[in-house]
Amino acid sequence: MQRTKILPFLLGLLLVACGGGGGSDSETGTENASINAGEDITVLEKSVFTLSALVSPSGGTVSWQILSGPNVEGFPLEGMEIEVTAPDVKSDSEVAFKVDYLAPNGQVVSDQVSVFITSQNQLPIPVVTQTLPSEGQSQYLDIVELSAAESLDPDENGQVVGYLWEQLSGPTLSFNSTTEQTLQFVHPLLVTNQAAKFRLTVTDDEDGSTSTEYSVTLLKADKPVIAEAGETQTAIEFDTVMLDASQSKTASGQFSCLWQQIAQTGQNTTVTISEPNKCATEFVAPDVDVTTALSFQVTVTDPNGYSATDTTTVNLEPKALGLIQDSGLSKCYDASTEIDCDDVDYPEQDADIGRDSVADFLDKVGQGRAAFDYTKLNEFADELPDTASQFSCVRDNVNGLIWEVKLSETGTLPNTDTRDGVNHYTWYVDQVSGAAYPGSVISPANTTCPSDSSCGIQTFIDEVNASNFCGGSNWRLPTYFELLSLMDFGRETGSHMLDPDFFPNLPDVSALGHLYYWTAQTSVDGRSLSQAFILDMQTGNDLAYPKANTAYVRLVRTP
Template structure:
C-alpha cells in the first residue's frame, strides 16, 4: 500500500436565523487503503480489496504504470483481475480513489509484481532436400528448423544456431539461418553426421535438439575437374586450375597435358594450377588440355578443358614505340596505379615480345624491305627501294641519298622539298601553290607536290603507279616516339637517307617538316595544309606556299 495525503474539505458553519442558540459540526477525516502489494505470475488471477472511511464513499480504480490489464478503469472496492501475458518481469502500479458523501477525495496506490512464466521453445530438425532420399554425391542437402515452435501463445523464435557434432568436413552457407545447406561430399564409405539445433525465443529461453543422418558412399572416389572452358585473347596469361578436383584422401597430384592446338609452354605441368601465354593467332583458335588427378592410393581420373583464343583487337595502325612508363619526373613501373593506361602498357607495344612478325622493327613495328620491283628482301639487306609496313599494309618510299642541295640533286633525293600543290578528281585543289621549276627540286616543270607524284608514278616505282602524299594519320603512324631527342623519329634502318633537320630550320630551330595530303580548315581560302615535324612529332597547319619534304606512300593492289 502507498499512502497518499488526505484532501480535507472545509465546511461552512451555518447559523440559524431566529432563536438564541447555535451549533458547530466537524467532519470526520476520510481515509482509503488499496491493500498490500502482491507478487503473482503472469496470466493468473488476483484480487484487489480497498477499504475506505467513512463508509459511505465510492471507489474508482485506474492504472498508473506497467503493462495493460483488462478491466481498467473500474469501480468498486473489490476487483478480481487476470495478470497480463508479459515477456519479462514487470511492475503494475494501480491507484484507487475514494470519495466520501461529504465531498472528501483521497487515494492510495498498490504495486502488483508480475513474474514472467516463459515456456521454453521446442527445436525441431527436418531434412527438406533433396526430394529423393537418400542423398548422393553432389546433392544439395537442406536441413530446416522451420518446424521449431515457441509454446507461449504470443511467443516466437528469435534465433537459430546450428552446430555440427560429427561427420565429414562440410562447407555450410550459414550456421545462423532457419535453414542450412551444404553439398553431399565425396565419400569412400557411408558416413554418419550429427547436427544440433539450438533455438532461442523472444523471451531469451533456449532449447536444443540433435539429429543424425547418413551420407552415402560414392561409386567414384576421385573426380577430376579441369575447370570451366575459357575464352581469352591472344597474349593473355591463361590459368588452368584443377584444384576443385575431389578426392577422399588427404592429398592429390595433378598432371596437365595439351591435346590439341598450337603447342604452348605450361609453367608447371605437375601442379594443379598452372599457366601459359596464349599464342599469337590470326583467327579464332581452340586449345584443349587434359588433367590427370591422382590420390595418395594411386587412384586417378581425368578431365579436359577447352581454351578459345581470339586475336587481340590491335587495329591496323602502329603503336607509339614507347616501352617505358613515367611519372612527372622519372621512369616508373608500368603497373603503377597512380599513372595508369600509358602507351607502354597498352596496345601493340605492350605485347611486342609475343607478336609473330613478318619482318623486323623496334617493339611492335614490323617492316619488310622491298627492291625496285616490290620483291621482298632479307631483313639485313643494305640496298632497298621501298619498305612495306606489315601492320598497315602500306608501302613507303625510301628516299635516295644526296650529297648536294637542290636543284643539283636527283628526282628522289631526300633533300628535295616542295610547295603544297595537289590535284583531285575536280582539278587543282583549293589553295594550292605551285613551286618554281628548278628551285627546291631538280624538276624543269615545277617544284610542287603533284609534279613529284607524277614523276614517281611515271617510272612505275617499286611496282606501282598509285603513289600519293600520305594522310596525316598514315604519316604519324611510322613515327617512333621512343626516339625523342634524336635527330629523327624515323627508324633509320628502314628509312635511311633522311635530310638534315636544319635544312628547313624554323626561326633557327631544328625542323624536319613533311607534307600530308590534308588541308587545314582555316576559312574559305584553304591556304594551309598539315605538316608533321619528323624531329619532334609536332604537327602544324603550314602555309601551302612554303616548302616541306615529302615521303610518298601507296596502297598495294589499288
C-alpha cells in the same frame, strides 16, 4: 510443512466456536463446532490419494476447495472423505486445500492442508530414420538426411524440445546443423566403403534426455578422383588467362595437377603455361587475328596414384588495336619523371593502352621497335628478309600501306636522283579532276629537285608513278595520320623519329634547318588555303606551313 492438529475432544470445554476447536456455550448449552483436515502429505503425480476431515458436532456439511497450486480436476468437492487424483506436473509442486465445515447449529469453521506432489518424468525415446535419399543407397554427392521426427516423449503432456547430433566415427563430414530435428550432409568421395556412426540425444520439456546410436553405410565412388578443369572462358588476346583445377575432388582432399594444351581451332596458336604443374596457373593469351578456341587438359592425381582428366576451352578474341601503328612509347610519365603505368593519377597513357602496351606479345609479320611491324620490299614489291640491307620500299603490316624508301647522296642538287632524300618541294598537288588543289604553289624546275618540269610535289608523284616504282603506279602524298603513323616517339637515340632500320637516308637537319615532311592536309585556318600541314620528323610537332615554302616528301601507296 507439517502442522499439529488439536483434537476437539481434548479442548472441547476450553475453546469457543472457531476453526479447529469445539465445546459448549455455558450460557446456552450449545456445543462449539470444530474441524481438523489432518497432516500435510506427499504424493506422486497422477496418483490417487484421500483427504479426510474430523468434525464436531456431527451432522453438518464439509466442502473442499483449492487455495493455491496447480489445478486439480473436480474441485470444489463436498464430503468428509474424498479421493483426489494428483495432477501431472512438470516439477515438484504444492497444492494448498481449504476445508470448511457448516455445523448443524449454523457455525462455520475452517482448516487447511497441503499436498506435496512429486514430479515423476518419463524419459524421451530417441528414434532415427534415414529420409534421404528417398530411393536406394546413397552415392557420391547425394544429400543424406537423418531424421529424429519419430522421437517421442511418453508423458501424456510431454514433448521433445531438443536434439543433438554427434558423429562418432567415419569419414570427415560437413553438416548443415547438429541441433535441428534433421541432420544433413553430402555423401563424400570415398575409395572404400565406410560406415559413419552417429549419436542422437533428445531432450524433453522436463530436461530429461536419452541417446541412441545409428550407422550409415557410405559407398565408394566409381571414380576415386574427379578432375575439374573449370568452365569455358572468353578472353582477349594479350590478357592473362587463369587455368584453375583447384575444385577437383579426391578422397583425401590432396592432389597434384598437370596442365597441357591439347588443341586449337581458328588459328594455329601454341601458348606457354607459366607453371603447368600447379593446379591454379596462367598463360598470356597470344596474338590472334580471328576468334580462336584453345583447349587445355588437366590431369589430377591423388597420393595413392589414382588419376583423372578433364578439359576446358578458352575462346580468344582479337584485341581492338586499330589499323594504325602506335606512338612507340613504352614508358609512362607524370609532369617531370617516369612513373609506373598503373598510377591511377595518370591513367590511359600510350604505354598503358593500345598496341604498344602489348608489344612483347604481338605476333609480328616482320620486325620493328616496340609495336611497329614492317616488312622490307625490293623494287618489284617482293618481300625481303628482315636482315636485308638493300630494299626499295617498306610495307606497314598493320595497315598495309607501302612506303617509299629514299636514296642517299646521289649527287648535289639539282643533280640528284628523283628519289634522293635531300630533294624538297613546294606544296602543289592535283585533284582527281586534274586541276590543282586551291592554294597549290608550283616552283621552278631544277632548283630544289632534279626535275626539268617543276619542283612541285605533283611533278615528283608523276615521275615515281611513271616508273612503276615498287610495282605500283598509285603513289600519292600521305594524309596527316598516315604520316604520323611512321613516327616513333619512344626512340631514345638518334636525331629523328623514324626507325633508321626501315627509313634510312634522311637528310641532315643542317640542309634546311628542319626535317619537315608534307602531308596531304590543307590547313583551313579561316583566312586562306595557302598552308598545308607538315610533320617535323625531328621534334614530332606539326605545323601549318606555307605551301610556297619547300619541305621533304615521302610518298605512300595502297597495295
